Each structure stands twice: as C-alpha cells, then as structure tokens.
Amino acid sequence: MSSINPFGEFRNECEALLKKALDSLFHKASIPKIVLELPPSIEFGELASSLCFELAKQLGEKPRGLAERIANTISSMQFTMIKSVEAAGAGYINFHINYGKFADLVLESVRELDEEYGFVKIETPRKIIVEHTSVNPLHPIHIGQARNPILGDAIARILRKRGHVISTHYYVDDVGRQTAIIAYGYQKLGKPRPKGKPDHFIGIIYTITSCLIEMERLKKEIENAENVSLNEEAEKLKRQLDDWLSIAVELKEKYPKLFNRLLDEVKRDENPEQTINELNRNYEKGEEKAKEIIREVAEQCLKGFRETLSRIGIFFDSWDWESEFVWESHVKKTMEKLRETPYVFKCGNVLEFDAEKAAKDFNLKPALGLKEDYEIPSLTLVRADGTTLYTTRDIAYSIWKLDKAEKVINVIGMEQSLAQLQLKLALYALGYGKKAENLVHFAYNLVTLPSYKMTSRKGRYITFDQVLEEAVERAYKEVSTRSPHLSEEKKREIAEFVGTGAVKYALIEVDPSKPVIFTWERVLNFERNSAPYIQYTHARACSIIRKATSPPKKPEYKLLKQPIEHEIILMISRFPETFIDAAENLKPNLIAEYANLLADKFNTFYNALPVLKAQPPELSDARLALVDATRIVLRNALGLIGVKAPQKM
RNA sequence: GGGCCCGUAGCCUAGUUUGGAUAAGGCGCCGGCCUUCGGAGCCGGAGACCGGGGGUUCAAAUCCCCUCGGGCCCGCCA
Known part of the structure; x- marks a missing residue:
C-alpha cells in the first residue's frame, strides 16, 4: 500500500464523508461549497470545516448544533483513515487522523517512492x-x-x-549602447588579456570607460545649456557631473594604470560619442569588425558567468x-x-x-x-x-x-x-x-545595500563571487573549529556546500515580492541561516541510519504514539501538497520554509526520543523508518531549491 | 503628478491569492540541558493593539475605501 499523496487520501476521505452527511441531512440548495482547512493546532485535528457558520445563516440555526449533528452522522459511517470526527468551538467540525494506519501509509509510501516522493505529476505536462x-x-x-x-x-x-x-x-x-561602450574601451586598450576573472576585468574597463564618456557628454551638454541660458538645466547637469567626478576619483585611485591609459585614449578621440554610436550601428548591421570586437568582450564576460553559476549548480539549455x-x-x-x-x-x-x-x-x-x-x-x-x-x-x-x-x-x-x-x-x-x-x-x-544604491554602471556593487567566496571562507572556519579532525580536502568540500547553500537559502527564503536588504550578517551568520541547519539535520538522520545494524525489519507503526512523532508523520504527508502549491503558484520559498520546519520537528524528536535503543524492537524499527522518511523528504526538498543534502558534514 | 510593490515583537521573516479557533518561526535577550543515536542541537521565559482610520461580515493580518511611511517605474538606457 503506497500513495504519492498520503494527506490527499485523508483529505478525500473527509470530503466524501462530509458530503455524504450533508446530502443526507439537508436540502441541496442550502449546502455551501465544501472546503476543508488546516486547523491552527493539532488538538483540533488534522482537517477541519467551518461550513456550519454559513449553513447556520441559511437555516437560521446555531452553528454548534449543526456541527454536532453532522459530526454524529459521520461518526456512524464507515471510515479507514479517520479516527474520529468531532464538533468543536463555536461550530467547527474537526477530523482526527487514525495515526496507526496513517503512519503506515505515509512512511511506507515515502520509503517506497524514495527519490520521487512528493513530486506529484501534473495531468497535462507543458x-x-x-x-x-x-x-x-x-x-x-x-x-x-x-x-x-x-x-x-x-x-x-x-x-x-x-x-x-x-x-x-x-x-x-x-x-545596445552599453555593449558598444565596453567594446570601445576594450578596443582602445588594445584588447588586453584579462587579469583575473574575465567578467571582473571587463567590469572594470566598462565602469572606467562609461565614466569617462559620461563626463565628456555632460560637459558638452552643460556648455550647450549655458549658451542658450538654460540655467536650471545646467545646474542639474553639473550635479550629475559632480557625481561622476567623484566616481572618477575613486576609479583612478583603485585602477591608476587602466584609468590613465583609457583617459589618454578617450582624449585622443575627437568624438568618442560618435565612435560609440557608430559601433552600435555597425553591430546591428552585422558588420564584421564590430561583430568581432563586441562578441569577444561578451564571450569573456559569459565565461566568467558560467564559472560563477556552475559553482552553484546552475546551467542553461540555451544561450540566446x-x-x-x-x-x-x-x-x-x-x-x-x-x-x-x-x-x-x-x-x-x-x-x-x-x-x-x-x-x-x-x-x-x-x-x-x-x-x-x-x-x-x-x-x-x-x-x-x-x-x-x-x-x-x-x-x-x-x-x-x-x-x-x-x-x-x-x-x-x-x-x-x-x-x-x-x-x-x-x-x-x-x-x-x-x-x-x-x-x-x-x-x-x-x-x-543598507548604505548605498548598487549601480553597475557606476561600478558600485558587491559581486556575487565575492559573496560566495566570503560565505565559503566563513564556512571553512566554522568547519575547522567544529570538526578539526577532518582532512583539509574534506573541510574544503564541506565549506563549499555549506557556504553556497547558505547564500542560496538566504536569497530564496524570502517571498520574491519583498525587498531584501543585503547584509553580510544575513547571509553569513550560520547560527541564523537555515540552510546549514537543514543540511546538518539531514546529516544527523543519515548518521542514525548508518549506525543501524539493518533496515527496519518489522516496524509496528501503531507504536509511534508521541505527539512529536505524529507531527512529523503529518508534516511528511503534506509534502506533496506543499510541492503542488509551490509549483502551481511559483513559490520556491514555500519549499525552503517547509524544509526548515521539518528540520525543526526532527531535531525535537531527535532530542526527546531514542531510535536505535528504543524498546521493543518493533518501536525501534518504526522510528528508524520515521528517520529514514524524514531524511528522504529533507533531501527531496533541498533538491528543489538546489541545495546539497550531505550525508556528513 | 500617475502607476506598481512593500509595511506583522528591538531586528529578520511566515501567514494575505481562497476571511475562520490562541497571529507562527528565527536572530537577539533572560533561565536551563555533557538525556543514549553528531551541541551547526534541545527545553523554558519575556517580547505584537498585524503602519493608522473607517467599512463589509456571525467572523478581518487576510476583502473594500481613505490615509501615512519606504522602495521602484513613467528614457531615442537596459
């Protein structure tokens, strides 16, 4: 017996029974649409309905009374996954799961489906x-x-x-104009071979070139504006020029050689603006020389991008x-x-x-x-x-x-x-x-950034590479203090997936519509960042399984009676629905949140209850199956957001 | 001026699409845990009039109207 969506089975049964009861008790016209919701706490069951409030309005009766009648009717029916149905509060109908049977279904399903558990396929793939x-x-x-x-x-x-x-x-x-600008600068420097990572090198040339070009342009515009005595306009342009001047000072200090060479070259050009526009026009026309230079620059950059992206496991099917x-x-x-x-x-x-x-x-x-x-x-x-x-x-x-x-x-x-x-x-x-x-x-x-606005044109940015590097470096220090006995190679390997995982998680956990203020603290504090926590939890589960002498032989799922065990079983059973929700509504953050919550529950369980030494052996086996199922779901969830689930760390 | 997005404990966030029971986590703070399988852990505590004001409803963080604060866009840039 296994199911791709165990909680769905329970949901279907509740829905069917509720419908049957309503049909037998009331006229069709007065029955509201059946919607089952997740109660705020497990004491109210695993699914609940508040339709009695609406029904009460239609019939002019009290909701609580209606709920009791419905609950009693359902209780007299046959069911498998349900333990009991109760009226509660002001008029809720609460459905309680039969954990003995449910645990069996959930844990066997997860372990049987393994790498496919949770991934409910859509009927019409596109x-x-x-x-x-x-x-x-x-x-x-x-x-x-x-x-x-x-x-x-x-x-x-x-x-x-x-x-x-x-x-x-x-x-x-x-x-476009921007690619023409960088190609112009690159050409003026005599197509230099990149020093360091190619996209970083191109980025520096781009910023310096566009700074020099912008200053030239602004100077001319200010002149024009003053000639026709547009004083306000001239003032505005002057402020822009001042801004670029201060950037020029920064750039000259940081890259004196490149800056001065480009400055000389641009000065020698009578009309850089015109050269750039011409390059842009020629490129759109497909003129060979323009093609050669712009493609060369772009390829250099993309080489750098591929390096960065492959480090975090991101690849493309097509480059258009x-x-x-x-x-x-x-x-x-x-x-x-x-x-x-x-x-x-x-x-x-x-x-x-x-x-x-x-x-x-x-x-x-x-x-x-x-x-x-x-x-x-x-x-x-x-x-x-x-x-x-x-x-x-x-x-x-x-x-x-x-x-x-x-x-x-x-x-x-x-x-x-x-x-x-x-x-x-x-x-x-x-x-x-x-x-x-x-x-x-x-x-x-x-x-x-909290302090200033990032602009790539002005060269004010923190690169993604920098962030990854910091994160991995910080993770390395963390690993070294926590596991000093590991080999250098092992430490590096762990630092890599912990550091990059932390960065990914930090950027994915927040609802995409909300702004994120980047702080090093946010990404690099492994005490608060959940990716390493989830990875750790996964490694912990793996560790128990490694230590077990054999896979669970005769688990008795009825023996999983602790509330925390029930919570984990319930949570695991809901992974398929969470996955569907995330897929249909394009909400990857739901997966991140889910994995974190499951890890929380597992750690509570881990601390409170023994697995391998539990008695009788049937209970130990059942718990071992629970650990295994948690391991599988954590791994599957992390896989969806591209974070590695390590066996050890 | 117009449009879009965001506003939930000191800080970071979940919940808002589809209204339901006591608003859920984390960081930080305070107090505990060498309990067996990995302490990147666990347990307990304090901390929120869900930006503000109206309205709809049996029921509003959630829906409607108004308002305040922050961001972004309104280019012969991308």
Whole structure:
C-alpha cells in the first residue's frame, strides 16, 4: 500500500464523508461549497470545516448544533483513515487522523517512492521556457542580480519535477549602447588579456570607460545649456557631473594604470560619442569588425558567468544571443508587421508604440489588473538613427520563445514591469494575443545595500563571487573549529556546500515580492541561516541510519504514539501538497520554509526520543523508518531549491 | 503628478491569492540541558493593539475605501 499523496487520501476521505452527511441531512440548495482547512493546532485535528457558520445563516440555526449533528452522522459511517470526527468551538467540525494506519501509509509510501516522493505529476505536462539571469555581459553578476538565477533555477527545478518539459534560457543582451561602450574601451586598450576573472576585468574597463564618456557628454551638454541660458538645466547637469567626478576619483585611485591609459585614449578621440554610436550601428548591421570586437568582450564576460553559476549548480539549455534576432531579421520583420497595425505612430524620426490604444482596443486593462483611467505610456521602438531599443528586440525574442514553447516564464526584476507590460500589449497588437496569455513575468523585488544604491554602471556593487567566496571562507572556519579532525580536502568540500547553500537559502527564503536588504550578517551568520541547519539535520538522520545494524525489519507503526512523532508523520504527508502549491503558484520559498520546519520537528524528536535503543524492537524499527522518511523528504526538498543534502558534514 | 510593490515583537521573516479557533518561526535577550543515536542541537521565559482610520461580515493580518511611511517605474538606457 503506497500513495504519492498520503494527506490527499485523508483529505478525500473527509470530503466524501462530509458530503455524504450533508446530502443526507439537508436540502441541496442550502449546502455551501465544501472546503476543508488546516486547523491552527493539532488538538483540533488534522482537517477541519467551518461550513456550519454559513449553513447556520441559511437555516437560521446555531452553528454548534449543526456541527454536532453532522459530526454524529459521520461518526456512524464507515471510515479507514479517520479516527474520529468531532464538533468543536463555536461550530467547527474537526477530523482526527487514525495515526496507526496513517503512519503506515505515509512512511511506507515515502520509503517506497524514495527519490520521487512528493513530486506529484501534473495531468497535462507543458513545454515551458524559463528565461532567467540574463545579466548583461558588461560586468560581473552582482549581489543585487543574484536573486534572479537562484529563483529562476529553483522554479525550473520545481516545474521539471512537476512533470513539465523545461528548457532554461539565458538571453545574452549584446546589442545596445552599453555593449558598444565596453567594446570601445576594450578596443582602445588594445584588447588586453584579462587579469583575473574575465567578467571582473571587463567590469572594470566598462565602469572606467562609461565614466569617462559620461563626463565628456555632460560637459558638452552643460556648455550647450549655458549658451542658450538654460540655467536650471545646467545646474542639474553639473550635479550629475559632480557625481561622476567623484566616481572618477575613486576609479583612478583603485585602477591608476587602466584609468590613465583609457583617459589618454578617450582624449585622443575627437568624438568618442560618435565612435560609440557608430559601433552600435555597425553591430546591428552585422558588420564584421564590430561583430568581432563586441562578441569577444561578451564571450569573456559569459565565461566568467558560467564559472560563477556552475559553482552553484546552475546551467542553461540555451544561450540566446540578442544580436542573432537582429541579424536574422526577426526584429525587422516584427517591426514591419507592427508598423502595419494602427498602434505605431511617428514622433519626429522616432517610432512609438501606442500601448494605451492597444490595451483599450483589446479591452485588456481589467485582465491585466490595471485601472481603466490609468494611461499606459507609449514605448519607443526605433531611435531617430534607425537603431532599435531593448524592448523592441525583446518583442521579436518573445515571439520566438512562444513559438517554441507553450508557456514562457521570464524571471525579471519588478523594475521592468512597465516594459514587460508594453511588450505583452505589442504581442496582442501583432495578433499573438492567445500566446501572450502564456507569457508570465515572474517579478521579484530588489536586493539593496543598507548604505548605498548598487549601480553597475557606476561600478558600485558587491559581486556575487565575492559573496560566495566570503560565505565559503566563513564556512571553512566554522568547519575547522567544529570538526578539526577532518582532512583539509574534506573541510574544503564541506565549506563549499555549506557556504553556497547558505547564500542560496538566504536569497530564496524570502517571498520574491519583498525587498531584501543585503547584509553580510544575513547571509553569513550560520547560527541564523537555515540552510546549514537543514543540511546538518539531514546529516544527523543519515548518521542514525548508518549506525543501524539493518533496515527496519518489522516496524509496528501503531507504536509511534508521541505527539512529536505524529507531527512529523503529518508534516511528511503534506509534502506533496506543499510541492503542488509551490509549483502551481511559483513559490520556491514555500519549499525552503517547509524544509526548515521539518528540520525543526526532527531535531525535537531527535532530542526527546531514542531510535536505535528504543524498546521493543518493533518501536525501534518504526522510528528508524520515521528517520529514514524524514531524511528522504529533507533531501527531496533541498533538491528543489538546489541545495546539497550531505550525508556528513 | 500617475502607476506598481512593500509595511506583522528591538531586528529578520511566515501567514494575505481562497476571511475562520490562541497571529507562527528565527536572530537577539533572560533561565536551563555533557538525556543514549553528531551541541551547526534541545527545553523554558519575556517580547505584537498585524503602519493608522473607517467599512463589509456571525467572523478581518487576510476583502473594500481613505490615509501615512519606504522602495521602484513613467528614457531615442537596459
């Protein structure tokens, strides 16, 4: 006897009995929809219904009386998984589980299904593209961006286990002004070979170059503004310039050689702005020289990204280059089609998309959760010089993705909500409305630093590599004090999965819609961070199993009578429902929370009750099965969020 | 000015989609545990008018309206 969803079996039985009782007692019309809820405490049973409150209103009777009648009716019926049904409180009906039978079902199911326990498959699997990370190849991945790969990877893992066919995509944003700027700087330096990690090296060049370029640009604009005596405007620009000047001082101090060389080179160029724009135009055209230099820079960066991401077990099925969509005319064709719709208008030499009109014509505001009187800003599609903008190219890319898959989940920060909305509306305008419904913007809130705002353009950031390094280093010290007897190699290995696990957990445990303020304390304090705690708990369970002379031979599950044992069995039985919830609502944090709670309960059990030395042997065997099941569920849960479950640590 | 997101003990968070019983964890604080299988652990305690005000309801942290505080967006950046 085994079940992929043991708690579901209990739930079904309760529902069926409740329905039967209601049908026999009351008229169909007065019966409210049956919903069973999880009671706040185990003393109220494992499932409960509050429908008597509603029923009472309909019938003009007291809820408590109704609850008693229903409970009595059910009690006279036949049931298997239920121990008792009681009326309670002001009018609740509480269902209590028969733990003797239930423990048998739960523990046998977990141990039999093992690596598949909990992963209830969806009836209709779909082909889903999860696009995540997609950090621009200009600078290293910083901690503000690190929430993206971790969430994206967890979502992909969860949906895959749900039975969907998942393909993870990285969108390489190699087109645009910013890539032209870094390529410009790289070229001016004579294509230097990177010192250290390539993305870090590129990041430094990028910041210095864009700083120098911005200062040049601002100086000219200030001049212009003063010539036509726009004093207020000039003041504003001067403040911006001051900001960049202070950054220039920082950069010059940190990287004197690179800074001075780039400064000389930029000064020698009569019009750097023009050179950069030309490079950008040439790249969009697919001109060989531009291609060579920009691709070289981008590849250097991606090499660094792959290094970082593979360290934490994140890989991609596809690397999609934005430039390919330009060169292969996807963008051009999409633009041509879009121009034929009534939603594109000219503003000088600039092409604009009328998102507001599209939303109105297709009556999409209610469905998109927008107020009717909110006017959606228009989106610029093409610059005066004929080059395209990011979101324009993203329209073509989105169509490509939607052609390849039935559903597309884009993991993108919530600051891009408006652009994602405009993109979606453009798809409707193009006649892709049906497909656009399957385009999901998985938005997450920002990771910020308490002291200053991270900006990659200004080079003010903490890199993800730095965070991982610190975390692993700190874990190493921790391991060394706790287990000094281990070999150096072993210590390093443990430090690696503890440190990276802690970082992952810290970024995944919080609801993605909430902002996270990054502090070293938050990520590196292993006393408070739950990943090492859960890993430790798992290792503890493994340790007991190692010490057992044999697998449980004749467990007598009826002997598991302690409340904490019941709580663990119940919790384990609910893993499948938690998994479904996390998968259907894209909430990886539920898994993190679940694993932590299960670990808590297991540690309570561990401290209170003996396993191997328990008497009689049938009880010892039953507890051993409980330990084994907990081990399996902890491992399966950690696997969903990409955290290693170690046998020892 | 408009739009979106967030607000729960000193601090970090769960619970809000689908309203139900005593608002749940962790950190920190106070007091205990060499109890056998791993102390990255366990047990106990103090600590919250769920940002504020109205409303709907038998029932509101949860739904509606107003309001305050913080963040983000409204670019020929991405």
